[in-house]
Amino acid sequence: MPMLPIRECVRQTPGYVPGEQPQTTDYIKLNTNENPYSPPQEIFEGLQQELEKVRLYPDPVSTKLRKAAAQVFGVSPENILAGNGSDDILNIALRTFVNPGETVAFLDLTYSLYDTIARVHGSSIIEISLNHNLELDQPLICSEAKLIFLASPNPPVGKHLNREYLEKTCEEATGVVLIDEAYVDFSEDNHLDFIHKYDNVIISRTMSKSYSLAGMRVGFAIASPAIIEQMDKVRDSYNLDRLAQFLGAKAFEFQDYYQQIWQQVCQTRNRLITSLRNLEFLVFDSDSNFVLASPQWMTALDLYTKLKERKVLVRHFKHPLINNYVRITIGTNTQIDRLLEEIGNLKNDK
Missing domain, CATH: 3.90.1150.10 (Aspartate Aminotransferase, domain 1)
Incomplete structure (x- = not known):
């Protein structure tokens, strides 16, 4: 063979x-x-009608879901791209901004999928070392990086990265900085304000953890309309199924x-x-x-x-x-x- x-x-x-x-x-x-608590039972009201439509393609751009997310995140729907979980957002960002062979940077202890998808893409990788307390003790300055992945809170440690260092990283970056906020709802801080300060920043969010929808795979990129427009070209067509869009939009109603x-x-x-x-x-x-x-x-x-x-x-x-x-x-x-x-x-x- x-x-x-x-x-x-x-x-x-x-x-x-x-x-x-x-x-x-x-x-x-x-x-x-995963979240140990179930979503509110009210989000399932109307689900039968969606099940009866499964022979039809879903909304390709997740309009209702993006509008619901925009209201919660305090931005416009044009600032939001919906993804099949935030992992989809990571892959879309990589394929949008990085040619094979170009550099992707991330921490030496963080979400391990960053390394996997960067290697599969054929990227050059730079890992930035945390200090002995497993913290980022300086801005991540990497002028050759076309994309920097930074999770805050940063798994598997679970702490937010230093906000001042994150700001400096965004200011100095020549490429795109994606701040992964998968766990942010369990903290008192977030970085949504960064998308208004820096035109090279993407915030990624997921409904898997805090919204008890891990089985539905719903995630978002939040960024400037210019970034979202380009990422949307890379997004798989119909990347969120009908049920995920419905349940995600409904869940946002129960803050x-x-x-x-x-x-x-x-x-x-x-x-x-x-x-x-x-x-x-x-x-x-x-x-x-x-x-x-x-x-x-x-x-x-x-x-x-x-x-x-x-x-x-x-x-x-x-x-x-x-x-x-x-x-x-x-x-x-x-x-x-x-x-x-x-x-x-x-x-x-x-």
Whole structure:
């Protein structure tokens, strides 16, 4: 059989590794940063009518969804491009602004998909090192980068990047800066004002985490109309299905409901951080719906394995900077109580 003509950059790129998705329902699933609370049942009213239209193509430009998002984000619909999750937005930005061989920059510890899609695209990559506290301690100045990916809050640590350094990065960049705000609703800060200050900035958002719609894949690019116009040329036709558009637009109508959920997640997060520190963990402060924590009496890999045996899933990464940490998604109070109980039992058995 002849060798398949696979592009060399694809052949050499390790595939993105998502969190485990167990096929049974007996796990407490704290490994993929999903929202533990369901969306309001009211968003499903009218869904049957949409199901009856599935033989028809959806709105190719997600008009109702973009209008609803614009109202919440305080911008015009012309400032918004809808995507099949924010991962779609990342790919669209890469294909819009970067020729194969040109430079993409991002941090050495961040969302790992940036590296995967840049390599598959055939980009030259520059990784900027965080300091020993896993923080950005200076502006990211990279004059050759056509695109800079920066997540704030930055996974898997979960903290916002320094706002002053982000501003300086945007001011000095000769290319486009995409600020990924996938977790921003679980914090008190955001960077939407940057799109009015800098004509080279894109903000990406998702409804997967804070709006409890991970299964629908709804994301957005928020930027100047000039940027959105060019990205729209690259967007796949009909990139959001009919149901995703409907549920996303409806969800935006229930801001009070979601605000309560976000506050509950933050309260549970803060309780988890305190409890883990009392159990002799090193834990980073978090602006996200997860925490990064390192047990001081067991390796993180052993903790992950033993918790999995007890039907509690957390995330362990092989990245050398955090291979003795686990990332724990904030679940319900009941789920977190179970997690802490199992950790306490493991510690007492040592």
